[in-house]
Amino acid sequence: MTHPSDTGPAPVLALKGISKSFGAVRALRDVSLELFPGEVHALAGENGAGKSTLIKTLAGVHRPDAGQVLLDGEPVVFHGPGDARDAGIAVIYQEPTLFPDLSIAENIFMGRQPRRALRRIDHKATHDATTALMRRLGVELDPDRPARGLSIADQQIVEIAKALSFDARVLIMDEPTAALTNSEVARLFGVVRALRDQGAAVLFISHRLEEIFEICRTVTTLRDGAWIASEPLDGMTEDDLVRRMVGRDLAELYPKQDVTPGEVALSVRRLTREGVFTDVSFDVRRGEIVGLAGLVGAGRTEVARAVFGIDRRDAGEVEVDGRKLTNGAPSTAMAAGLALVPEDRRAQGLVMDMSIERNIGLTGLGTTVKAGLMDRGAERSRSLDWAVKLRVKYARIADTVDTLSGGNQQKVVLAKWLATGPKVLIVDEPTRGIDVGTKAEVHRLLSQLAADGVAVLMISSDLPEILGMADRVLVMHEGRLTAEIPRTDATEETVMAAATGRAA
Amino acid sequence: ATACGGTTKEDVKNEGGAAASAGKADPNAATKKGLTVGFLPKQVNNPYFTSADKGGEKAVKELGSRFKEVGPTSATDTAGQVSYVNTLTQQQADAMAVSAQDPGALCTALKQAMKNDIKVVTYDSDTKPDCRNAFVSQASAEDLGRTEVQLLAEQIGYKGEIAILSAAQTATNQNTWIEFMKDELKNPKYKDMKLVKVAYGNDDAQQSFQQTQGLLQEYPNLKGIISPTTVGIKAAAQYLSGSKYKGKVKLTGLGTPNDMRKYVKNGTVEAFELWDPAKLGELAARTAIALASGQITGQEGETFTAGAMGEYTIGEDGVINLGKPTVFNADNIDQFDF
Amino acid sequence: MPDSLTRAVRWDTVVGALLVVVLLLSFTTVDGFGNALNLSFLIGNTLPIALIALPMTLLVVSGEIDLSVASTAGLSGAVMGALWNQGMAIETIIPLCLLLGVVCGLVNGLLVTRLGLPSLAVTIGTLAAYRGIAQIVLGSDAVTDFPSAYLDFAAGRIGDTFVPYAFLPFLVLLAIAVVALHATPFGRSLFAIGAGEEAARFAGIRVKRQKLILFTVTGLMSALTGVFWALHYASARYDNATGLELSVVAAVLLGGIDFDGGKGTLGGAVAGVFLLGALQNVMSLKDVSAQSQIVVTGVLLVLSVLGPRVARQIAVARAGRKAATAPDAKTPAPTS
Amino acid sequence: MTLTAPDEAPVAEVPKAGATRLADRVFKMRELAILAVFLVMIAVTQAGNSAFLSEQGIKDLLLNATILVLVATGQALVVITRNVDLSVGSTLGISAFAAGTYLQGGGNPVVAVALAVLLGIGFGLLNGLLVSLGQVPALVVTLGTLYIIRGIDSIWVGSRQITAADLPGGFVDFGSGGISAVPYLALIALAVLVATAYYLRHFGGGRELYALGSNPEAARLAGIPVRKRILAAYTFCGALAGLAGAMYLARFGNVDSGTGSGYELTVVSAVVVGGVVFTGGSGSVYGAALGALLLTSINSVLPALGVSSVWVLAINGILLVLAIAVDRIVALRVATALKKRNARHA
Numbered sequence A: 001m002t003h004p005s006d007t008g009p010a011p012v013l014a015l016k017g018i019s020k021s022f023g024a025v026r027a028l029r030d031v032s033l034e035l036f037p038g039e040v041h042a043l044a045g046e047n048g049a050g051k052s053t054l055i056k057t058l059a060g061v062h063r064p065d066a067g068q069v070l071l072d073g074e075p076v077v078f079h080g081p082g083d084a085r086d087a088g089i090a091v092i093y094q095e096p097t098l099f100p101d102l103s104i105a106e107n108i109f110m111g112r113q114p115r116r117a118l119r120r121i122d123h124k125a126t127h128d129a130t131t132a133l134m135r136r137l138g139v140e141l142d143p144d145r146p147a148r149g150l151s152i153a154d155q156q157i158v159e160i161a162k163a164l165s166f167d168a169r170v171l172i173m174d175e176p177t178a179a180l181t182n183s184e185v186a187r188l189f190g191v192v193r194a195l196r197d198q199g200a201a202v203l204f205i206s207h208r209l210e211e212i213f214e215i216c217r218t219v220t221t222l223r224d225g226a227w228i229a230s231e232p233l234d235g236m237t238e239d240d241l242v243r244r245m246v247g248r249d250l251a252e253l254y255p256k257q258d259v260t261p262g263e264v265a266l267s268v269r270r271l272t273r274e275g276v277f278t279d280v281s282f283d284v285r286r287g288e289i290v291g292l293a294g295l296v297g298a299g300r301t302e303v304a305r306a307v308f309g310i311d312r313r314d315a316g317e318v319e320v321d322g323r324k325l326t327n328g329a330p331s332t333a334m335a336a337g338l339a340l341v342p343e344d345r346r347a348q349g350l351v352m353d354m355s356i357e358r359n360i361g362l363t364g365l366g367t368t369v370k371a372g373l374m375d376r377g378a379e380r381s382r383s384l385d386w387a388v389k390l391r392v393k394y395a396r397i398a399d400t401v402d403t404l405s406g407g408n409q410q411k412v413v414l415a416k417w418l419a420t421g422p423k424v425l426i427v428d429e430p431t432r433g434i435d436v437g438t439k440a441e442v443h444r445l446l447s448q449l450a451a452d453g454v455a456v457l458m459i460s461s462d463l464p465e466i467l468g469m470a471d472r473v474l475v476m477h478e479g480r481l482t483a484e485i486p487r488t489d490a491t492e493e494t495v496m497a498a499a500t501g502r503a504a
Numbered sequence B: 001a002t003a004c005g006g007t008t009k010e011d012v013k014n015e016g017g018a019a020a021s022a023g024k025a026d027p028n029a030a031t032k033k034g035l036t037v038g039f040l041p042k043q044v045n046n047p048y049f050t051s052a053d054k055g056g057e058k059a060v061k062e063l064g065s066r067f068k069e070v071g072p073t074s075a076t077d078t079a080g081q082v083s084y085v086n087t088l089t090q091q092q093a094d095a096m097a098v099s100a101q102d103p104g105a106l107c108t109a110l111k112q113a114m115k116n117d118i119k120v121v122t123y124d125s126d127t128k129p130d131c132r133n134a135f136v137s138q139a140s141a142e143d144l145g146r147t148e149v150q151l152l153a154e155q156i157g158y159k160g161e162i163a164i165l166s167a168a169q170t171a172t173n174q175n176t177w178i179e180f181m182k183d184e185l186k187n188p189k190y191k192d193m194k195l196v197k198v199a200y201g202n203d204d205a206q207q208s209f210q211q212t213q214g215l216l217q218e219y220p221n222l223k224g225i226i227s228p229t230t231v232g233i234k235a236a237a238q239y240l241s242g243s244k245y246k247g248k249v250k251l252t253g254l255g256t257p258n259d260m261r262k263y264v265k266n267g268t269v270e271a272f273e274l275w276d277p278a279k280l281g282e283l284a285a286r287t288a289i290a291l292a293s294g295q296i297t298g299q300e301g302e303t304f305t306a307g308a309m310g311e312y313t314i315g316e317d318g319v320i321n322l323g324k325p326t327v328f329n330a331d332n333i334d335q336f337d338f
Numbered sequence C: 001m002p003d004s005l006t007r008a009v010r011w012d013t014v015v016g017a018l019l020v021v022v023l024l025l026s027f028t029t030v031d032g033f034g035n036a037l038n039l040s041f042l043i044g045n046t047l048p049i050a051l052i053a054l055p056m057t058l059l060v061v062s063g064e065i066d067l068s069v070a071s072t073a074g075l076s077g078a079v080m081g082a083l084w085n086q087g088m089a090i091e092t093i094i095p096l097c098l099l100l101g102v103v104c105g106l107v108n109g110l111l112v113t114r115l116g117l118p119s120l121a122v123t124i125g126t127l128a129a130y131r132g133i134a135q136i137v138l139g140s141d142a143v144t145d146f147p148s149a150y151l152d153f154a155a156g157r158i159g160d161t162f163v164p165y166a167f168l169p170f171l172v173l174l175a176i177a178v179v180a181l182h183a184t185p186f187g188r189s190l191f192a193i194g195a196g197e198e199a200a201r202f203a204g205i206r207v208k209r210q211k212l213i214l215f216t217v218t219g220l221m222s223a224l225t226g227v228f229w230a231l232h233y234a235s236a237r238y239d240n241a242t243g244l245e246l247s248v249v250a251a252v253l254l255g256g257i258d259f260d261g262g263k264g265t266l267g268g269a270v271a272g273v274f275l276l277g278a279l280q281n282v283m284s285l286k287d288v289s290a291q292s293q294i295v296v297t298g299v300l301l302v303l304s305v306l307g308p309r310v311a312r313q314i315a316v317a318r319a320g321r322k323a324a325t326a327p328d329a330k331t332p333a334p335t336s
Numbered sequence D: 001m002t003l004t005a006p007d008e009a010p011v012a013e014v015p016k017a018g019a020t021r022l023a024d025r026v027f028k029m030r031e032l033a034i035l036a037v038f039l040v041m042i043a044v045t046q047a048g049n050s051a052f053l054s055e056q057g058i059k060d061l062l063l064n065a066t067i068l069v070l071v072a073t074g075q076a077l078v079v080i081t082r083n084v085d086l087s088v089g090s091t092l093g094i095s096a097f098a099a100g101t102y103l104q105g106g107g108n109p110v111v112a113v114a115l116a117v118l119l120g121i122g123f124g125l126l127n128g129l130l131v132s133l134g135q136v137p138a139l140v141v142t143l144g145t146l147y148i149i150r151g152i153d154s155i156w157v158g159s160r161q162i163t164a165a166d167l168p169g170g171f172v173d174f175g176s177g178g179i180s181a182v183p184y185l186a187l188i189a190l191a192v193l194v195a196t197a198y199y200l201r202h203f204g205g206g207r208e209l210y211a212l213g214s215n216p217e218a219a220r221l222a223g224i225p226v227r228k229r230i231l232a233a234y235t236f237c238g239a240l241a242g243l244a245g246a247m248y249l250a251r252f253g254n255v256d257s258g259t260g261s262g263y264e265l266t267v268v269s270a271v272v273v274g275g276v277v278f279t280g281g282s283g284s285v286y287g288a289a290l291g292a293l294l295l296t297s298i299n300s301v302l303p304a305l306g307v308s309s310v311w312v313l314a315i316n317g318i319l320l321v322l323a324i325a326v327d328r329i330v331a332l333r334v335a336t337a338l339k340k341r342n343a344r345h346a
């Protein structure tokens, strides 16, 4: 464990003794970090360790309570994100921050549009530059399409394009890959490597350790807001890294228990939503974990939404325990024992302005009731139970969820749905943005639930997760189910083949 | 009273309204001093009511009493007006002069005031008779209605289509005048004149403006417009003077000389009429003080002297008429300033 | 300590405290304020605003607004007058008027929930439409001859006390509204809808149905207010209660209800209503002109949003200072 | 665990032209729907009353819309930033009176207009500062300033009023004059409208207004000077309200303490009917202007058709609701079409 040395090239950007508190929460305590040109630097730590806060401090979003930001060795004060941008720092924030009403091209170039004479915007140049960026990232997104309605993954891609759109000296990425599938991640890494080779300094955050090992050279670890170590990744193992992060050894990441599936709990027949997915049929049995894999935009989320009743289905039927569900009525789906952990936790999973307690309580409005009135005691103990069970890290249960770190927010969403005691649980990207330690816990939990007879449908873009956890893997491609692969035959190759439409 | 399982209008008719209690009038009683007289116009900041209330203030001061003016800022805020009646009651004014936004809405509050020994005079716009002691009317409604038709008839040579541009549809006094206008038009000498429409500009400059436009578009042969409201006539005059109809379509009605001077001079308007609002206010004030001094009680037939304005007799239902309105035209308009 | 402090500076509490202060001051220093008659006037004149403020608070908490309330009240008054003129019994008329209010509310609700239109736009439209229909129904009539038993109930007070008869049913309605918003799953779901509609939908809350219920109840309460208004002022006209929507909105805003939805308490809203009512009463008694009263209302509104903000900043700064000075022994020294 | 993409993901040339045109159509559709409603209404009226579209009739129609178009343009800018300015009616009233008082003393009309605009700017700045610095809900603040400005106006003006007789003849003639059927005032409003629309579409500052209305947090992160922009939007809105005040004076020649009261609801209706969304980020000033034209025209159409004024208000309201509903249905249809079109697996 060595502190960054004074030899070698000078750091472009450095933090010295940074501290930052939010009210009583001390998110960062005396943290230092140096970013060197031509190097990809990883930032690791559990959920709530302070990674995003650190990044926001670098980007001028937060003003540190103490400490300095050094740019080319000179102390600077960023008064806002604009200052940081002008200094050549590009940032991809953990949560996509797009303008839903504006086109993708405008989203990417907002604030720095190409100009014509008289400082007028050059719309054509903006459009062309966007097309070029999309090509570089290997995705098809119409630059003129409004950002509203983009899937989380596509939003993340626009964010990436935004950061790449100017020749940044420093590129900071807060979990850019959380919503992406492997192929997009590979593309992204290609671009990042190219930038690195051109001399940019990159700071990269991910909870997928293999990604850190793949692209980064050095790593800084944070724990509870404190700096633990900055060191080269060479010679480190994943276990070493996890130990630095969590301070202890890690349990198994995919603790799948073997179970014998029971009778069919969820039965989906010929489900169709025009223009989105067609003729989707599958069963999930009690005790079974079924993985639903596919490329971004394959329609997995849409299937889950239609099954749960958020969107109306155009054709087909859904049965839970043999009971047909009403079309477009989540309340009846819930009553039948269905639960859906949605992919977009900020918009769909949580009411950001509400307390942790009430967010978890929201799914229990029908049960924590006495004589028609809310039973506050019951509500609190129900929420507390689950918050504790999932080890949500919070100061007070009455704090609003927007003060939680991303991973802890995800745990609250899980808590909210597990508290309903579902018979069938659909989880859409359940571990997106969750640290390894917690991920193992979530997996253990899902596994335990299955063992207790719950039918689980797991949508995930994290292929190892699917392979590690699922008894059976369903694969979607362009709105259709293309394959059903039993656990024993499921490999990255077979799944990817089906997901890309190359017949399995 | 629950015949047929409910209380209906028929049942109420038999209830009968309790008339205002009337003591005995003493015509020779001394005029009291040091009284508080509250003026409550339909709307403060309204130039018409401001001149009326100024007239009232002058008279009250002259008689050695205290004057105050309160009122809502909107002419349709009936609830506001009611709460001002309540306020005056709380402050134990001796008399109040009220121009009622609504004939019924102020009743409960006014009766409450009378119960507290406060004399209530209405002016300009009346309430139901049992809710006040006396009503000072700006001119007899009949006079106003008929003379306006006569004025216009002369200007258009007793021939052609005419229209009326009134204030709000609910404005009590306007509606009474319009009834008399219609009645006057029944006279055979107006057989060639035809009232084609009554439009409502809600005493709002812009709406009156657009209503005038609408009238002219709908009735291209329109010869004349009567607007028995100061806001309406002014807006109509402004529209006409800026349009091709200037001088061709005649306009008359109720307006103040200051508002209308320009249009009379530029030929848009030949003649219009109005009573002197200051005189109206003065008479209301003097009536209020006479009531408070016990010189009158508001019964029909009682008489009292209103200072320099001379002697007035109380008519049916406690109504006191100010007198005939003045007609203004290019010859005399410069002699007036209100 | 900072906990209870931040909670104490919540704006609805401040409004409540302000109301108490204003009342106490007025009792002691303003002539004619404290007597029973004046207080009954104050309450009676404030009741229409208070009645509508109840459902409006719930609506605003769920992120919607209804500007057509005053027109609905006017319409129900106008219909009441017209039917009365037809000779129908008042006992039949009043339920009919309330039903009409339900229909008005339902129309708003359906337009908002079925077509997904913004409630502000819809209700600006129905504000004009309902008022216009009232005008068609009653024209220039002013109906005043309602049976005196009803008029006395709407305008009278219990004996010589300051309590108007109509205040008692209001208290019952207030209690119902408070329980509905703050103690039932329904109320809880309204907060969720207001703060995050999509998340509420994902939690199985029947967003559209709840909103439809709210709009309908708002229509019903507006119609009730219209009936009360016509009887209280003994006058049914098509333009009854014109402009009342702004007073309601102003009072509710003053009470700390957040127009973005998801925040606020009924206590705050009702305190806001009566604070405005009491201030106006006091200012009138003190001979403050109507024009100056308008300015005071405006200043209060601006303060009502700036106040909590400043309070919050002070609280945050204080908490921050406390955290910064707290010694922290656990901080591991960075190893070199 | 790198898993290379199947084949070099074919960046199929997005059917750019088609999609662009479609997107453009959505953008324009919103205004088109209102324009259609407007034209139908005018046509029906003309059929029922041939005098309606006479030179005088057209002039009246345009003149009536002018003032509302100006105020609605300013309001649209504010609404696009996810705020609102309810105090425009009060601002209009007080600036009209200020200009009138100045002219009454025999002032220069140009200076009078400048005075009105400056006063408007002042109140706009006040609103902008309160909203952006205090970061408080615009609805409450501007409802507050609505009352404050109106109260100050009433206290200052009292029962005084400015009438056409007090104003220089040239000023009043300018208010109702024009080049054949096109009034001068309408030309001014049109110029302001076109310039504003051009700025919104083609300048960074304009696009940033949309951005910060669409997602304020993202705007902050994108380094947009949020406060400055909001302040600018309010100032512009105030300036236009002031200018509208001067025009009101020229047009009606008649100003008192009640001028412009209740105007805020009309302005907001115009903006909303014009398809500017209250949650910010979308809509155009052309839409707002069309909304204003539609609203004022309803008030001219009904009297011209001989509809009794008793019916006017109800029809007005119902038309308003219909316009919003039609606009919404059209927008939904197009959005569905667009979604199907853009679905990746078409």
Ligand SMILES: Nc1ncnc2c1ncn2[C@@H]1O[C@H](COP(=O)(O)OP(=O)(O)OP(=O)(O)O)[C@@H](O)[C@H]1O
Pocket: A022, A023, A025, A026, A027, A045, A046, A047, A048, A049, A050, A051, A052, A053, A054, A094, A402, A403, A404, A405, A406, A407, A408, A433, A435
């Ligand atoms: N705006 C805020 N107000 C209050 N507390 C905050 C705020 N932002 C972050 N925190 C707290 O600061 C701590 C660090 O949060 P941060 O978001 O930096 O974590 P993180 O390392 O990015 O976690 P994750 O991996 O889950 O994204 C957490 O305890 C969080 O609750």
Ligand SMILES: Nc1ncnc2c1ncn2[C@@H]1O[C@H](COP(=O)(O)OP(=O)(O)OP(=O)(O)O)[C@@H](O)[C@H]1O
Pocket: A148, A149, A150, A151, A152, A153, A154, A179, A294, A295, A296, A297, A298, A299, A300, A301, A302, A303, A343, A461, D343, D344
């Ligand atoms: N809320 C939404 N509104 C409109 N369109 C959406 C929405 N969510 C997704 N889409 C679009 O629908 C298509 C299918 O996306 P969906 O989210 O179902 O895919 P997925 O397989 O779940 O992928 P992922 O979740 O990895 O993004 C995509 O083109 C996406 O852009």
Ligand SMILES: [Mg+2]
Pocket: A051, A052, A053, A094, A174, A405, A406, A407
């Ligand atoms: Mg984070």
Ligand SMILES: [Mg+2]
Pocket: A151, A300, A301, A302, A343, A428
């Ligand atoms: Mg998905």
